[in-house]
Amino acid sequence: MPPPAAKPSLLAQILAPLAGFFFFAVGISFLPTSWGPEFPGLGKLLQTLAIPVPFAFSVIAYAVVHRIFDGPLEKDASSLYRISTSPEHFVWCIFEPLVLGSTVLSYYLPRYAYYTSPELNTVVAFGTHIAPLLLLANALPLRRKSPTLAVISVITVLGTLVTLTLPFIT
Known part of the structure; x- marks a missing residue:
């Protein structure tokens, strides 16, 4: 049985979602709006990766921030051990x-974009209507862990x- 996990540092608790937001924005920038006939293969590849790339970048940001600011894990603990000790x-x-990025996109894209790809519309629809409900259900266990996470859950x-009041991109 592995030893009890150390509590994440305050800096890691704050920087992990901010880094995730940055990497989510980088992932969204990979979404093509128009590639033209000169790069048809690259455009199709990026459209295929449009949905998993922002999530993957957010997971990478989480892992990197906790690895840097929380120090190394024990020798016999796997890298997924920290995730299993604090899944919330x-x-x-x-x-x-995802919710922050989708909120920004759902506000600005209908006003400033001539074309919105269906993949981006799917990501934003999930981020503005389903992910907030998952976060709401997740906020209740967070408030018991630490004062920082309690403030985060209220926000x-x-x-x-x-x-939830934002419209879908059409």
């Missing part, structure tokens, strides 16, 4: 960037109420 924090760090609940 992991879910929050993955879905919060999440308030953000969920705002996000």
Whole structure:
């Protein structure tokens, strides 16, 4: 049986979702709007990767921030051990960037974009209507872990109420 996990540092708890938001934005920038006839294969490849890339970048940001600011794990512990000891924090760090990024995109894209790809529309629809409900359900266990996570859960609940009022991109 592995030893009890150390509590994540305050800096890691704050920086992990911010880094996830940054990497989510980088992942969204890979979504093609128009590639033209000169790069048909690259455009198709990026359209195929459009949905998993932002999630993958958010997971990478979570892992990197906790590895840097929480120090090394024990020798016999796997890298997934930290995720299994705090699944609520992991879910929050993955879905919060998705909700923030989708909220920004659902506001600006209908006003400034001539064309929105169906993949981007799917990501934003999930981020503005389903992910906030998952975050809301996840906020209740977070409030018992630490004062920082309690504040985060309150912000999440308030953000969920705002996000659920946003329309789909059409």
